[in-house]
Amino acid sequence: MQITMFALARTTATRAMRNLDAILDKALASAEARKIDPAVLLGSRLAPDMFPLIRQVQIACDFGKGPMARLAGIENPKHEDTETSIPELKARIAKVQAFIDSIPESALAGSEDRDITIQAGSQTLEFKGFAYLVGFAIPNLNFHLSMAYAILRHNGVEIGKRDYIGPA
Numbered sequence: 001m002q003i004t005m006f007a008l009a010r011t012t013a014t015r016a017m018r019n020l021d022a023i024l025d026k027a028l029a030s031a032e033a034r035k036i037d038p039a040v041l042l043g044s045r046l047a048p049d050m051f052p053l054i055r056q057v058q059i060a061c062d063f064g065k066g067p068m069a070r071l072a073g074i075e076n077p078k079h080e081d082t083e084t085s086i087p088e089l090k091a092r093i094a095k096v097q098a099f100i101d102s103i104p105e106s107a108l109a110g111s112e113d114r115d116i117t118i119q120a121g122s123q124t125l126e127f128k129g130f131a132y133l134v135g136f137a138i139p140n141l142n143f144h145l146s147m148a149y150a151i152l153r154h155n156g157v158e159i160g161k162r163d164y165i166g167p168a
Helices: 006-033 038-042 053-072 086-102 127-155 161-165
Strands: 115-120 122-127
Touching: 006 038, 006 053, 006 086, 006 127, 006 161, 038 053, 038 086, 038 122, 053 086, 053 115, 115 127, 122 127, 127 161
Parallel strands: none
Antiparallel strands: 115 122
């Protein structure tokens, strides 16, 4: 079996969105059981200079959809980052997954060599498709997913490695 850009990008993003959605379910259930306002979890962070949970989820979603769009050479859907609740974050995840599911495999054919340019603040980043996916997009997706997981775990949500990795 040959690993394709489509399979790598889609499988990685779909797994991340599915597992992020599931840990948010556990976060909401934990908050309700412990009589904690879920907004407390959404505003939590591990260090004063890092993004809170809500932003970690938003960025993870951006790295779920962005690579699919960029590698397909199509418009990257814009999300306004206005979510204020776990149900709103879960709706965003569902929109991202629907977008991922809408992209046909043929759209990523030859994307290994596609020129990808990203504006990151004042810095312009330039990649070829393969280097972008494996050296930038997937690591960023996994970083923000792991930060969301760590923030929830730190705040007493009963999640473990299986929740992060998800079902086989």
